[in-house]
Amino acid sequence: MTRALSDLDLRLAALLGEAGFTRAEPPLLIAADLVRDLVGEAMARRLFLTSDAEGRELCLRPDYTIPVVQAHLEGPRAAEAAAYAYLGPVFRHRPGMDGQFNQAGIELLGRTDREAAEAEVVALGLKGARLYTDGPLTLALGDVGIFMALVNALGLPPAWRRRLAKDFRRSGMLAGDLKRLAEPARGAPTHAGLLAALEGSDPKAARALVTDLLSIAGITTVGGRSAADVAERFLEQAALGTGGLSAEQLAVVEKLLAIDTDAASAEPAIRDIARGASLAMDEAIDRLARRHQLLADAGIDLAAARFSTRFGRDVDYYTGLVFEIHDGAGTEARPLVGGGRYDRLTEMMAAKLGLATRVPAVGCAFWVERLAAVGGRA
Structure with a gap:
């Protein structure tokens, strides 16, 4: 009750x-x-x-x-x-x-x-x-915006940026997709001709075209999915076959995601990694620094709080700060x-x-x- x-x-x-x-x-x-x-x-x-x-x-x-x-x-x-x-x-x-x-x-x-x-x-x-x-009481802090700034700074294709954003919020998938992204390309992707024709197109227009092609072929559902859903999946999987990370870039990603420290030390550690790899992440890091200063001004002991660059939440709509208060x-x-x-x-x-x-x-x-x-x- x-x-x-x-x-x-x-x-x-x-x-x-x-x-x-x-x-x-x-x-x-x-x-x-x-x-x-x-x-x-x-x-x-x-x-x-x-x-x-x-x-x-x-x-x-x-x-x-x-x-x-x-x-x-x-x-x-x-x-x-x-x-x-x-x-x-x-x-x-x-x-x-x-x-x-x-x-x-x-x-x-x-x-x-x-x-x-x-x-x-x-x-x-x-x-x-x-x-x-x-x-x-213990305070755990994170910032989804730091990870997204990293992904954007790496110059990855939009489909990969969306995929990694989802991975970050769902445990167990990020490491596998990072490994896949770092693998060498294996020749031209399947349906390369169609993908070349769609390259640079508006995403909505591309989905509409693939949906129309499926409909013309008499395909309305596949495995319970609508033609529109199948078109979305096709375009995403095709795009995920493009782009990639070098071994050096993957090492930087892994180094940044390994940060799990007191909140007072987090911002300088992230900034050092970004500057060392020439990654344009200053805006997101500056926001983190301002927030931490305001928390300190409010009397919160950042040396006693934890900050992890891997800390996210299991829903897709968080975009920046995430935090939890736990029983110490x-x-x-x-x-x-x-x-x-x-x-x-x-x-x-x-x-x-x-x-x-x-x-x-x-x-x-x-x-x-x-x-x-x-x-x-x-």
């Missing part, structure tokens, strides 16, 4: 309100297709689904971020900066556990002072966690607080909703039940 909100949960809500975050109360039911397109396969399998009287598929909200962002984008002040807080039930299938549980969190939308907004979220995450426990005593292995910058989520959602708005976004979620357990107040 879902745990009732405690006095500490209500104190957390009050703390967030005092910090300038407006309480958001989004609907419990949201469009299932929108959620599936945003959260990835792993989360999509954990949705609780239903439908309305008109047959539209809905799901119970698996988190607050999606409905809070949707309400903001569709509202009259979507172009303005806003700060939202929430506290209440979310719904995910969790084997052996209650599928309904309480979650608190914050979303900072539209802030153009990116690093200041990020530092504010991390500092408030630590302050909120401290309401529940006096025990040791080790009684709870899962994160107590977690979040980061998710500009890609707002971009994808705006596109799905037919909106042109581009909204910077950063936030975090508090796992209040884990926090209560760590503090001995469950």
